[in-house]
Amino acid sequence: MTAKTDSIKEFRKLKSSHPDWHDSIEAVFDEVVTIRRDLHKYPELAFEETRTAGIVAELLKGWGYEVKEAVGKTGVIGLLHGAAPGPVIGLRADMDALPMTDKIDQPYRSENEGVAHTCGHDAHTSILLGVAKLFAAKGLESGTLKLIFQPAEEIGQGADAMIKDGALDNPKVDAMVGLHVHPTLKTGEFSVTDTEYSCAAVDIFDLVITGAGGHAAHPHQTIDPIVIAAQVLIALQQVVSRQTDPLDSVVLSFGQIQGGTKATIIPDSVLLKGTVRTLKPETRAQMPEKIESIATGIAKSFKGNAVLTYHHVTPSIKIDKGMRELLTKTVSELFGAEALYIATPSMGGEDFAYFSQEVPSIFFRLGTNNDEQTAFPNHNSRFNVDEQAFLYGISVLSLLTHKFLQTTKGEKE
Known part of the structure; x- marks a missing residue:
């Protein structure tokens, strides 16, 4: 028996425990797969998701949703109102792809050269459309379902643009509520953190080290920015190892060094480009001053100069305790407590964080690994997902939505 057969078997257990939900989810599954393969075949980059957004909008309109287009440039919002007043729950899916080559051996391989859904946003969008169709058929007793199809997650700008x-x-x-497909989990598995923050804040910085160039044969007549930059690179690692609580989480990494034109010429300046990842907002706030203090101090000690340009990209995802409890109850009721794993926070970034800073939120991982073809990591050119995982994603998002609107339905009446 293959792993895929097992995953279907596990889902079909819902037939006895939740027959109505089981049948509603199965009824939309084939269309969800068809949508996903189409989106995968024609991926679009950040803020260029016009075809994807158009498909989403037309489907939502056809299912009876109130639709708003061009929200945050290329975002789409679908509203479904219940029979009675109540609270509003938002479900989010990101739509953009990455500037990569798709190397999967499937008929739905990307036909847009140099663009590929190697992070699974095609799956996110399709799963959320499955939820949309399910509730279009079932209806809502009370409250409102707001579906947010977001652009430009990969550049960390789409969520903020939609909120604005x-x-x-x-x-x-x-x-x-948001989810992310992940090959570190098997199909039928889920994970969430038990910490306040689940994904790191992302910051990017440029550090220009300036000296005085000259002939490499006469370094004493120069102020060598390459040597200064080397000292700065090493010293800045002490921000993590010696200036941060060992129980806190900080990553400081350099990804680019640019300087010089020839082996025999000491240049006037060197450019260092790096990233900082933090979980706690208070730690994030301290990082620019720490980096600048060390860099300028070292540069001046060698008669050079250092100038820091620091960019805040996305905040960290804040997990609401009550929403985490609701997710835990939902997964346990559907698939058993053992299906939900407690994960450590990720130092990767995710701009769902902007939503989580504004309203109580939960963000979780959906397992999509079923065989060798679906085991490649996110952002790999061979990344693919087990489509049977869509059954599980639709299940949890749908029942969680139902539970939230039921348990809080009197609050806005």
Whole structure:
């Protein structure tokens, strides 16, 4: 018996425990797979998701949703109102792809050269459309379901753009839910952190080290920015090892060094480019000053100069305790407590964080690993997902939505 057969078998257990939900999810599954393969075949980069957004909008309209387009440039919002007043829950899926080559051996391999869904946003969008169709058929007893199809996650700008364009208002969202497909988990498995923050804040910086160039044969007549930069590179690692609580989490990494034109010429300057990842906002706030202090101090000691340019990209994802409890109850009820794993926070970034800073939120991982073809990591050119995992993603998002609207339905009546 293959792993894939096992995953289907586990899902079919819902037939006895939750027959209505089981049948509703199975009813939308084939269309979800078809949508996902189409989106995978024609991926689009950040803020260029016009075809994807158009498909999403037309499907939502056809299912009876109130639709808002061009939210945050290329985002789409779908609203479904219940029979009675109640709270508003937001479910988010990101739509953009990456500037990579798709190397999967499938008929739905990307036909857009140099663009590929190697992070699974095609799966996120399709799963959320499955939830949309399910509730279009079932209806809502109370409250409002707000579906947020977001652009530009891969450059960390889409969520913020949608929020600034009113995505969390009219009606005001009371809670947000997001998921991410992940090959570190098997199909039928889920994970969530038990910490306040689950994904790191992402910052990017440029550090220009300036000296005085000259002939490499006469270094004493120069102020060598390459040597200064080397000292700075090593010293800045002490921000993590000696200036941060060992129980806190900080990553400081350099990804680029640019300087010089020839082996025999000492240049005037060197450019260092790096990233900082932090979980706690208070730790994040301290990082620019620490980096600048060390860099300028070392540069001046060698009669050089250092100039820091620091960019805040995305904040860290904040996990609401109540929403985590709701996710735990939902997964346990559907697939058993053993299906949900407690994960450590990731130092990777995710701009769902912007939503989590505004409203109580939960963000979790959905297992999609079923064989050798679906075991490649996110952002790998051979990344692919087990489509049977969509059954599990739709299940949890749908029942969690139902539970939230039921348990809090009297709050806005």
